[in-house]
Amino acid sequence: MLWVDKYRPKTLDQVLVHKDTAQNLKKLVSEQDCPHLLFYGPSGSGKKTLIMALLRQMFGASAEKVKVETKTWKIDAGSRTIDLELTTLASTHHVELSPSDAGFQDRYIVQEIIKEMAKNRPIDTKGKKGFKVLVLNEVDKLSREAQHSLRRTMEKYSASCRLILCCNSSSRVTEAIRSRCLNVRINAPTEDQVRRSLLHFFHSSSIKIPILLIETVNNTILFLMGLNDSLQKIVKVLEFIGQKEGLQLPSGFASRIADKSNRSLRRAILSFETCRVQQYPFNINQTIPPMDWEEYVAEISSDIMREQSPKRLFQVRGKLYELLTNCIPPEVILKKLLSELLKKLDEELKHEVSHWAAYYEHRMRQGQKAIFHLEAFVAKFMSIYKGFLIATFG
Amino acid sequence: MAPVLQSSQPWVEKYRPRQVKDVAHQDEVVRVLTNTLETASCPHMLFYGPPGTGKTTTALAIAHQLFGPELYKSRVLELNASDDRGINVVRTKIKDFAAVAVGSAQRQVGYPCPPYKIIILDEADSMTEDAQACLSLLIRMDNFMNALRRTMETHSKVTRFFFICNYISRIIEPLASRCAKFRFKPLSEEVMCSRVMHICNKEGLNVDAEALSTLSSISQGDLRRAITYLQGAARLFGSSISSKDLISVSGVIPQEVTGALYAACKSGDFDLANKEVTNVIAEGYPVSQMLSQLFDMVLEADDISDEQKARICKSLATADKCLVDGADEYLQMLDVASNTTRALCNMPLEFSYES
Structure with missing residues (x-):
């Protein structure tokens, strides 16, 4: 087992980093009327860990007995039927799913599947909780329509179901949903x-x-x-x-x-x-291997600092493709590239370069093909930097 | 559905007004609708306004009061964005429901039971234009039938539509012009306080005046949000709630954090600003919230010129739009910080090396 999983705190009391939050959550579920919850914070800050510990606190150890299920749902969308495959992680008390997996069809997941799950009351009414819990991951990746669909579901079936939403950037979750949840901010551990x-x-x-x-x-x-x-x-x-x-x-x-x-x-x-x-035993000066893709991005950044030409652009394209085919998300590449460039640039260029990074990332979100926009950013940078070099050194 | 323990309901549901006259602060709507209850005549309606001002509550309450629990199911169709509402649904489900004639014979004691049906379309601004156009045609047909009503004896094919939306601009004109429009105002501080006090008394909470005014300022006229915060704070901090507790529940960013960012921008040092931005992201503060608080701060600042303010506000607006489109929080925040820095230090607006 990876250490990450091995040492994941199992209960709210074991949580080391977010002690206060954990204690607050404990108080929260000790009462009957737990509200919907929205956990947000950067990745690796412990949102999932807290949610799992919270479920254990609510339902006892049986919440940990989960089984993975992949089920195909047939959804009747007016003129045609859509087949959606959805992987869920379910115990007797809760169901966990990532509705954004369905891409642009996520609306149907919310409208049909989540609504269906939310409607049905838990069978085991002997248990002290009269509701079940749906854990939805990555709600910030949900389309606008899907988020709208979620609004009323949250209110209508609140008697039988609680939602726990989990996301990285709460700006992308609509105001309507945020105002229906108790927001829990999980900051990255210092x-x-x-x-x-x-x-x-x-x-x-x-x-x-x-x-x-x-x-x-x-x-x-x-x-x-x-x-x-x-x-x-x-x-x-x-x-x-x-x-x-x-x-x-x-x-x-x-x-x-x-x-x-x-x-x-x-x-x-x-x-x-x-x-x-x-290497073990550890040596104080032992190198901590950086992620290989980060090294690769650093390489790209020094490449384009060294030479600004169509030929270099062509070489960089190959490298960017390599990163993308290895499933590094394009916005992560862009951010890393920016931070590498910012380390080396002059003060006056920093503003300009960071502006264009924001510009092309926004374009990327609206467009389809990430490589175009990554490349456009690189080309833009080259042109700016070249202009700067000419202005400074003639 | 089995009866549910009252206590397990969120307070927002528990204290949702069941009668039109209990709806707070929307006097105009309440007056018209009370009138409706007496005369049983009612136009098509369009409710619009910001979230948490009572639109859905009012529509549901009037429907319940008109028909009572028995007839409600057969006379009222409630569709919201959680139902599929493409043009197909309008063509089939809504049209079929509207087409079924209503007998005037069924009556419920104690309820007006007017001889029409009600279709409530919640969150109507998320419907497609096609679906809206189809609906407006439906209304025209319906009005036509309405005109013929005198000649038709026992049955009448009439339907009333209640549209509910946040943004009236997203409702197509032919549809909007066929409805009586009501704007729901954000709740004023006194109304908000009196509703919150009411809930506090019922739930046995102890909230002081300072906390009350904090609550109404952070919820910005949205009663649902205020109640959600109140319940959250009550669960976390027990029965006496201070304004600090409410702020920690609400996700408002502490003044120090915004202040630090602003100061970093003011110093003119890009790296310092970048460090603050990184910190904001790592702490997990929502950037949209950060932008609006920064906006307040810039507006109130009296040591900078109007032009500087305008430049900052422009970059805030751009970033806000980009965030709505789903752009990355860090990059947008950094762009705002960079723009703010340049505005505050009177650096030129244009970039110098752009070809």
């Missing part, structure tokens, strides 16, 4: 929290960590990043895992992983595990 979690892992295996070393390294990192008590939480989690695995963790190491993780706990733990496979 680097500090991560560091502490890592430390936690170590303590139980009674390994001596030179405290001074941790502090020094940590402070340097924090100073460099200009963050005060960030990263701590990520480190905390990593330390906890290390401890459980009986590993010897040099003190600054957790901090370095946390530092590289972009405040995503999942990523921190994954790269922690990678490091373990790569």
Whole structure:
């Protein structure tokens, strides 16, 4: 089992990072009238973990006995019938699904399938809860129509069903839905929290960590990043895992992983595990392997800084295709590319380049083919940079 | 459906007014509809206004009051965006329902039971134009039948439509012009407070005056939102609720965060602004909320010129539109921050290296 799953907190009490939120949620479900919930926050911040723990709190251990089911639904849409395949994860008390999987047909999932599920009251009325729970993932990816369809369903069947919605960016969820839910913001653990979690892992295996070393390294990192008590939480989690695995963790190491993780706990733990496979015992200066696609994007960025020509553009196209065929989402590529470029650019160019990044990402969302817009951004950048070079150096 | 425990219902449902006269703050509508209840005559209606002002509640209440529980099922058809409402449905389901004649013989004691049916189309602005055009034709036919009514004896084929929507501009003109239009106003602070106090008394909550005014300011005239926040806060923080609790439930961004971003922009340092933006995203604050709070902040700032304000507002508007289209939060926020920085530091509007 991956460490990420192995050390996922099972109950609300075990949650390390979002302690306050977890306690609040616990209070929330101890009453009968739990409202609909909307969890939002960046990826790797622990939304799913909290939801699973919450379900366990509501229904007891039986909420963990889930089975995966792929079912084909026949939907009658006026003149024709549509076959939709949908994978659900269900226990006796809850059903979890990602309605956005259906793409542009997601409206039918909401109108037919979710409504059908919401209508039916749970069979087991002996249980103390009179309702069942539908967990919907990635509601921000739902089309506008589908979100509209969800509105009234939420109210009409609120007697028999509670929705737990989960998304990354709540701006993309319509106001109407947000106003029907209790919004729970899950922030990314600060680097500090991560560091502490890592430390936690170590303590139980009674390994001596030179405290001074941790502090020094940590402070340097924090100073460099200009963050005060960030990263701590990520480190905390990593330390906890290390401890459980009986590993010897040099003190600054957790901090370095946390530092590289972009405040995503999942990523921190994954790269922690990678490091373990790569080299053990750990060395304080061991390289933490960056994600290979990130390296690739960094390469693209230095390519286009070095030469601005149609020939180079053609080469870059090949690389962009390579990334896309490996299922790296285009907006992630664009963001990474921007951040790589921003590291190297002059102050006056930063505004301009970031504007065009936003512009082309928006275009990408409206268009069909991501590669066009990625390439357009690269071409735009080349033209700007060339203009800058000519203006500066003649 | 089996009876449900009262307590397991969200408060929004529990305290939804069941009678037209209980609907708060919409005097004009209430007056017309009370009149309807007495005379049993009623035009086609179009309710529009922002969310949480009582549109659906009013429509449901009047339907219930006109027909009573027994006849309600056969006389009222409620369709909302959770039902498929393409042109096919209008052509079949709605037309069939409208075409069935109503006998005047069935009567319910205590209810007016007028000899027509009601079709409530909730969230009508999400219907396609084709479906709306089809509906307007249906109404024309219906009005025609209505004119013939005197010659037809016992049965009349008449239907009343209630359209409910947020944006009247999204309803096609031929349809809108056939209805009596009612605008639902956002609730004023006093009305909001008195409704909330009513619920607090019923639920045994202790809310002070400061918290009340916070609640009405963060919910911006949307009563449903106010009640949802109240219930959320009550569940999380027990029976006495302070304004801080309400803010933490509502997802309003703390003033420090917006302030830090603004200060970073003001310093003119792009990297500093970028760092603040990254922080906002990592903390998970909704960018749309951030934009509107930034907007308030810019409007109130008195140390910057009108031109600077205009430049910032323009970039806020662009970003808001892009967000609605589903653009990435980080990039849009960064663009706004960059524009704000340039506006505040009087950097030129145009980019210098654009070919």
